[in-house]
Amino acid sequence: MATxxxxxxxxxxxxxxxxxxxxxxxxxxxxFLFIAPNLLGVVAFTLIxxxxxxxxxxxxxxxxxxxxxxxxxxxxxxxxxxxxxxFWHAVALTLVYVAVSVPLTVxxxxxxxxxxxxxxxxxxxxxxxxxxxxxxxxxxxxMTWLMLMNPKAGLVNQVLDVFGIQPAWFASSHWALPALxxxxxxxxxxxxSLIYLSALQDAPRQLYEAADIDGASAxxxxxxxxxxxxxxxxxxxxxxxIIGASQxxxxxxxxxxxxxxDATTTISYYMYQTGFQFYRFGYASAIGLVTFxxxxxLTLLTWRAQRGRALND
Amino acid sequence: MTKSKWLWGLPxxxxxxxxxxxxxxxxxxxxxxxxxxxxxxxxxIPNPFQWDNFSTVLSGATSVLPAFGRSVFVxxxxxxxxxxxxxxxxxxxxxxxxxGRDKLFLLYLATAIIPAQLLxxxxxxxxxxxxxxxxxxxxxxxxxFTVLGxxxxxxxxISQPAEFAxxxxxxxxxxxxxxxxxxxxxxxxxxxxxxxLAFVWSWNDYETPLxxxxxxxxxxxxxxxxxxxDEQGQIAPGLTMAASVISxxxxxxxxxxxxxxxxxxxxxxxxx
Numbered sequence: 001m002a003t004x005x006x007x008x009x010x011x012x013x014x015x016x017x018x019x020x021x022x023x024x025x026x027x028x029x030x031x032f033l034f035i036a037p038n039l040l041g042v043v044a045f046t047l048i049x050x051x052x053x054x055x056x057x058x059x060x061x062x063x064x065x066x067x068x069x070x071x072x073x074x075x076x077x078x079x080x081x082x083x084x085x086x087f088w089h090a091v092a093l094t095l096v097y098v099a100v101s102v103p104l105t106v107x108x109x110x111x112x113x114x115x116x117x118x119x120x121x122x123x124x125x126x127x128x129x130x131x132x133x134x135x136x137x138x139x140x141x142x143m144t145w146l147m148l149m150n151p152k153a154g155l156v157n158q159v160l161d162v163f164g165i166q167p168a169w170f171a172s173s174h175w176a177l178p179a180l181x182x183x184x185x186x187x188x189x190x191x192x193s194l195i196y197l198s199a200l201q202d203a204p205r206q207l208y209e210a211a212d213i214d215g216a217s218a219x220x221x222x223x224x225x226x227x228x229x230x231x232x233x234x235x236x237x238x239x240x241x242i243i244g245a246s247q248x249x250x251x252x253x254x255x256x257x258x259x260x261x262d263a264t265t266t267i268s269y270y271m272y273q274t275g276f277q278f279y280r281f282g283y284a285s286a287i288g289l290v291t292f293x294x295x296x297x298l299t300l301l302t303w304r305a306q307r308g309r310a311l312n313d
Numbered sequence: 314m315t316k317s318k319w320l321w322g323l324p325x326x327x328x329x330x331x332x333x334x335x336x337x338x339x340x341x342x343x344x345x346x347x348x349x350x351x352x353x354x355x356x357x358i359p360n361p362f363q364w365d366n367f368s369t370v371l372s373g374a375t376s377v378l379p380a381f382g383r384s385v386f387v388x389x390x391x392x393x394x395x396x397x398x399x400x401x402x403x404x405x406x407x408x409x410x411x412x413g414r415d416k417l418f419l420l421y422l423a424t425a426i427i428p429a430q431l432l433x434x435x436x437x438x439x440x441x442x443x444x445x446x447x448x449x450x451x452x453x454x455x456x457x458f459t460v461l462g463x464x465x466x467x468x469x470x471i472s473q474p475a476e477f478a479x480x481x482x483x484x485x486x487x488x489x490x491x492x493x494x495x496x497x498x499x500x501x502x503x504x505x506x507x508x509x510l511a512f513v514w515s516w517n518d519y520e521t522p523l524x525x526x527x528x529x530x531x532x533x534x535x536x537x538x539x540x541x542x543d544e545q546g547q548i549a550p551g552l553t554m555a556a557s558v559i560s561x562x563x564x565x566x567x568x569x570x571x572x573x574x575x576x577x578x579x580x581x582x583x584x585x
Contacts, residue, residue, distance in 0.1 A: 002434065007389055035417070038402035041458020045436070046424055052435035081471035121322040128572060129329045134579070135564050137517035139535040140557035144339045146551055153351035160542045186332070194576055247428045250520040254539070268430055275434045276524055288431045296426070 056285035063279035077286035087287065089262060090270040091294075094246055097177060097266055100296075101184040102241045106234060108185065109192020114226075116193055117200045127197070130190030142254045145183050146170060173263035176256055180264060184245065192237050199233040220293075235306045239299045248294050266290050343554035349442060350550035352504055366555040370541075377556045379530075381538035385563075387452050389516040394457025395511045396504055403466025404492055407446070408478060418467075425460045433524050440525060451525040452533065456515055469503040470496060506578035509571060513579075516564055534560045 057077055061070045081087050116127055133141065148155050149169035152264045157166050167175040216224070249268040252258060258265035258273060265273070271291065275284030337357065342350050343366055344359040370377050405411075406418050436455070440446040445454070473496060481491045519535040526532060529540070538560060541552040568575050 003368075028411060031405045031411035031414065034405035034409060034488075034492070035402045036397035038458050039417070039462055041398060041454070042421070042460055045455040045458060046432065046460065047420075049432040049439060050424060050427055050434035052439065053431060056435065058495070059429065115321060115325055118321050119318055120325060121318055122326070122341070124572075126325055126329050127576070128568070129333055131576065131579075132568075133332070135513060135517075135539075135568055135575075136561050137535045137564075138519050140339070140560050141335075143538060143553050143557060144335050147342070147548065148335055148338060150351060155334070155355050158353060158355055160564060178566070185333075190332075191579070219351055243428065247430045248520070248542040249430065250523065251522060254519070271430070272433075272524075275435070281434055281438060284434050288434065292428065292431050 011161070034180060038295045053288060056282050057289045058286075059282040061280075061282045063281070073282070077283050078290070080283065081286055081290055083110065086270065087267075090265050090267040093177065093265065094267040097181065098183075098242055098245045101181045101188075101245055104181075104186040105185050105241060106192055106237050109237070110196050110230070110234070112189055112193035112198030113200060113241075116197055121226070127190075127194060131194055132190065133187045134191045138250045139182070139254060141187065142251050146255050148226045149179055170256055171260065173260045176260060178264045180256075183251070188241060188244075192241075195237060196230065196232055199230055203229050231306060235303055238302050238306070242299055242302065243295060246291070246298075267294075273282075332534045339554045339557055342550050343558050345551055347549060347551050363551065366551040367559075370552055370556045370559065374511050375540070375552070377534065377537050377540075377559060381559065383449060383531070384516060384534040387449055387456075388512050390453045391456035391515045392508050392511045394453070395459055395462045396508055398535030399456050399466050399507065400497070400500065402463045403468075404470050404496060406463065406467045407470035408473070408475065408496065409488065421460050421463060425464060430520065432521070433521070441487075447526055447528050447531060449526075449531060449533075452515075452521055453517070455521075456511070457570060459511075462511065465507050466500070466503065469500060473499060502574070505574055509567060509575055509578045512567065513564060552581055 002300070051087070057068050058072055058074060060073045060076065112130060116123065116130075120126060149157070151157060151166065151168040151171050154169075160166060169175045169179040203226065208221060211221050211225060229232070247268050249266070249272045252264050252266060252269045253272060256264040258269050267287070268291065271284050271287045274280050274287060338355075341357050344362050344364065344365050345356075345366075349356060370376055372378075404415065406421075436451070437446070440451045445451045477495050478491050481495055486494070508522065517535065518533070522533050522536050526536065529537075532540075538553060540555050541549045541556060543549075569571060
């Protein structure tokens with residue numbers, strides 16, 4: 001899965017160093033030669049496609065009409081998107097999917113991370129077990145869960161039979177999205193717990209000792225010390241998971257093909273469908289661009305909301 | 314002490330076993346005849362063991378081994394290419410100075426936030442024009458030259474003292490020697506982290522080949538797992554699970570052998 005984010009730490013920024021002090025000597029074109037192999041590839045396989053997708057978003061073009069059939073239509077695609085009920089349905093579904101799966105994964109990951117931070121029998125093995133779903137390819141995972149969630153005879157419903165509930169999961173337009181959410185949580189919790197675990201190990205130990213002397217309760221210590229010190233990690237995880245949950249379409253293409261009906265046609269799957277099943281390249285590019293900007297705004301808002309809270313504390 | 318250890322340990326272990334259930338189910342089903350896959354109640358230990366599923370997915374017309382080989386080929390070239398180009402570029406961005414360096418780096422920063430999914434449509438068209446569509450090169454080439462790998466390496470090299478280079482240059486070493494003899498040996502831990510990441514990205518990638526590969530004879534391993542689903546969408550449980558187990562083994566081996574470094578790579582970069 002090619003979802004990627006640049007981590008909050010180490011922070012990526014351009015350090016403006018005085019050349020003399022940093023010991024960097026102007027090396028003329030030699031430095032450029034070092035970068036050239038990577039740069040050529042990035043230009044060819046990332047930059048040109050990126051410019052193309054922006055240009056394509058302002059065209060009407062499909063596979064059948066060939067290269068000659070490309071026509072510039074200005075902002076028509078974006079106007080069409082604004083009026084497209086399919087698009088807004090996909091946006092709403094994606095928002096529900098993100099709003100339920102991301103906070104649940106982060107909170108459960110935090111709980112698990114705190115639990116794993118204690119002395120435990122077989123701690124290293126436990127960590128590895130919870131992390132395992134994260135490193136397995138989406139097809140093996142998808143096929144397994146599809147059978148586990150078989151409405152009639154799957155293992156999940158055999159267990160749920162005890163409680164007298166039998167969801168039809170991927171066969172039901174009500175249960176298909178919850179089924180994907182269950183899978184997302186199972187797949188992401190271990191990853192979150194490991195990130196929290198490494199952050200917890202940097203937690204300010206003296207503060208806990210001081211709190212112990214003051215006789216603070218476990219909850220007070222969590223609220224006043226642990227939670228604030230973990231806030232950057234929480235923001236980082238939210239952003240990473242929001243991007244992942246809104247961009248990935250592999251699992252949906254594999255298991256539900258957006259269905260039943262359009263019950264799991266999230267925005268990324270809608271783009272995939274428009275582009276690679278209907279071959280409407282111009283419209284698909286416009287959807288991709290709008291989605292990208294939307295996700296960017298959403299992650300920036302998450303960032304700011306959390307930062308605001310941190311400053312108020 | 315040990316008592317309180319188990320007070321937390323026991324519930325966590327129970328949770329861990331529940332977490333592993335899908336994997337246990339996968340292995341169990343891989344060793345069963347198809348009729349037994351949905352037995353109620355669930356039969357965890359296959360009786361009898363059916364090893365035929367594995368021989369079917371490993372031989373003859375249904376073999377996933379060619380796809381396995383293609384996945385190895387793609388991963389090997391991607392890992393090698395990314396390590397070479399990202400290390401050189403990351404080093405130059407951090408420790409060399411040339412005209413336009415910072416502007417170029419800003420461009421890199423800007424493209425780093427572009428999700429791969431957004432580029433699939435133009436890549437689909439573009440690779441068709443270049444004659445790379447439906448070839449393994451459509452998967453390999455973009456993976457060899459990455460912005461994120463360059464970042465990772467730059468962040469490492471910028472944390473290394475510049476004085477080493479100064480001293481070596483005074484002794485008359487050229488830039489290539491400074492890079493290969495002084496800084497590169499220091500970078501092996503980061504390079505192995507990047508190598509692990511590149512391998513896992515490549516090995517598990519499903520979305521890119523789904524879009525850019527159509528000929529079943531070119532399928533990489535994740536795509537080939539869908540070969541055991543018939544036209545009506547009926548899954549052959551035993552064969553699919555046997556092939557799935559095989560698809561997991563390489564990543565699992567790397568994970569077990571390099572666990573510490575693997576987890577550090579995944580958690581410190583936030584890159585999946």
